[in-house]
Each structure stands twice: as structure tokens, then as C-alpha cells.
Amino acid sequence: MNQQPQQPQLPPEYYQRLEEIQAIDFILIELNLYLDTHPNDQEAINQFNETVKKSIKLKMKFDIDFGLLINFGRGFTDCSWEWNDTPWPWQV
Amino acid sequence: MWFYEKKLLYPVRVSTCNPMLAKFLLELYGGADGELAAALRYMNQRYSVPDRLISLLTDVATEELAHLEMIATMIYKLTKDATPDQLKQAGLGEHYVNHDRALFYTNAAGVPFTAAYIQTKGDPIADMYDNIAAEEKARATYQWMIDLSDDPDLNDSLRFLREREIIHSQRFREALEILKEGQ
Numbered sequence: 001m002n003q004q005p006q007q008p009q010l011p012p013e014y015y016q017r018l019e020e021i022q023a024i025d026f027i028l029i030e031l032n033l034y035l036d037t038h039p040n041d042q043e044a045i046n047q048f049n050e051t052v053k054k055s056i057k058l059k060m061k062f063d064i065d066f067g068l069l070i071n072f073g074r075g076f077t078d079c080s081w082e083w084n085d086t087p088w089p090w091q092v
Numbered sequence: 093m094w095f096y097e098k099k100l101l102y103p104v105r106v107s108t109c110n111p112m113l114a115k116f117l118l119e120l121y122g123g124a125d126g127e128l129a130a131a132l133r134y135m136n137q138r139y140s141v142p143d144r145l146i147s148l149l150t151d152v153a154t155e156e157l158a159h160l161e162m163i164a165t166m167i168y169k170l171t172k173d174a175t176p177d178q179l180k181q182a183g184l185g186e187h188y189v190n191h192d193r194a195l196f197y198t199n200a201a202g203v204p205f206t207a208a209y210i211q212t213k214g215d216p217i218a219d220m221y222d223n224i225a226a227e228e229k230a231r232a233t234y235q236w237m238i239d240l241s242d243d244p245d246l247n248d249s250l251r252f253l254r255e256r257e258i259i260h261s262q263r264f265r266e267a268l269e270i271l272k273e274g275q
Contacts, residue, residue: 018099026102029155033259036148037266069098089100090165 010092017062018092021069024055094154101158102252104165105245111182113241114170115200120237120253121163122197122205125229131156133210133226141216142274145267152260159253164195166246220268227261 031048038044063075071083106113120126134153138146171179171193179188186202197205213219234254238247 019103022099022102029101030259032151033148033155033263036151037263037270067098070095072095089098089161090104090168 010087014066015092017058017066021055021058021062024051024058027051028055100162100165101155102162102249104162104169104249106166106169107243107245109173109178110170110243111174111179111184113243113246114167115182115184115187116237116240117163117167117170117200118198118202119200120230120233121160121167121195121199123199123233124209125226125233126199126205127156127160127163127230128197128205129209130226130230131160132207133212134223136210136212137216137219137223140212140214141219142271144270144274145216145220148263148267152263155256155260159256162249162253166249167195170246216271217268220264220271223264224261224268227257227264231257231261 028048028051031044031051035041035044035048059069060075063069067082067085068075068077077083122128131153134149134156138149138153141149171184174182174193176185176188179185179193187196187198190196199205211219211222213222231254234250234257238250238254241247241250
């Protein structure tokens, strides 16, 4: 790792919104693994579907405000190819 | 195929530049009970287990790659501002002379990763027991890592990862029961 240029300062809102997404997605990851071994738990399935809606909503807004989280088939890029843009996850 | 999402599974912060903690963390990166070993172990087993267990192996393997990225982030942040002398003091002189501060898949003692650490037996019961053991060994390694670390920010992320190993172990124990029921 050679010395990296300093990252531009990110607004506090970036961290807050990212953590909101991380928290929602944690619920999804946890329910995902649980449902792999408990595929008939209707309550967990309902919670999964409800949480998916929340996650999609947060991410679509994040994509618009801070750049694409996924480069494949969910968000739209603006006039420059914003997937190239920093920060990458280890830079924040 | 896989998609990449430009975020960590859980936030990683470190309090100070601390290359010695980075050296210890290599055990969880390219060590026998580290995240690379875990991801590769489960990924291979998908092709020789009953259909009922393929989703679990796929999803745990994928999560392990997200853990690997968290460990990489920790090592990166703990070493990026270290001088060569600080790296040497921390026991990373041998790493620096070969890799600068670049990441490399070794354990804490500098031994390169090898596929000999892992196994795919082709016997789902044997593989599931192996997976439970792998998760318990990873959990123990996280505990020893937390015991060595005095960085409260780092320990927050390490505790998250330790808990995940407990969950994975639990899911693999359930997978074992599913296999036994199917016999």
C-alpha cells in the first residue's frame, strides 16, 4: 500500500445513511441464513419481505445522493461513470 | 455469478495506526482458521451436498468474503500511515521487504495461505462437522485477537465478527440435523 492521497471529507450524513443501510441489511443477512434452515417460518418470511422493501428504498436514495452502491442493474449512473468514484469501503 | 456492493457488512474503524495489531489480524486473513479459508471451504462443498443445503453454503461463503473485506480494511487502516521502522518494530519487516504495505494472504507468522488448510470430503456429514469445527476455531481466534487488542474501535468490529461465527456454527448444526433427518 503506497501512500494514498487524502480522501475528500465526507459529510456526516454519508456515514449516517450508510450505517442505516448496514443495519437494515444486517436484518436481511440474518433472516436469509435463518430461512435457509427454517424455510417454512412464515413470520420470518414476512419480516424478510418487509425489510427488503425498506432496504431497496434506502439504497435507491443513497445511490442518487452519494453514488452507486451496486454497478449491476439497480441504480443509474449520471453523465460520468460514477462507479469509478471513491470512496471505496475501506477508505471511509 | 456474484454482485459487489460498495459498502462493508459492518463499519470498521480503528483508533490509531497500530501495525502490530495488523500483523496479528493476518491470522484471520490468510490463516488456517481465517476468512479466506472459510469462504473457499464452503464454496467448494456446494457441489457435493444435497440440494437442501446449497443455499446455506452459498450464503455463508458469500458472507465470509464480506468478513474477509472487513479484515482487509482493518489491516489497511492499521498500517497505511506506518513508517518502515514502525512496521519493523511490529514484526512486519519481513512483510515490508517483500510486499511494502500491500496485503498478502499469509497467517500472522507470515506463512502463505495454502489449500492444504481446508478440505472437501464429498461426505456431507463429514463436511458439516468440519464446518462447525471451522466456525468454532474462527470464533476462538477472534476471542484471542480481542484479548490482544487494546483498540476499542477495532474491538467493536471484531466482536461483531465473533458473533457471526457463532451464528454460522448454529446454522451448520441445524444443517447437520437436516442431513440426519434425510437419512
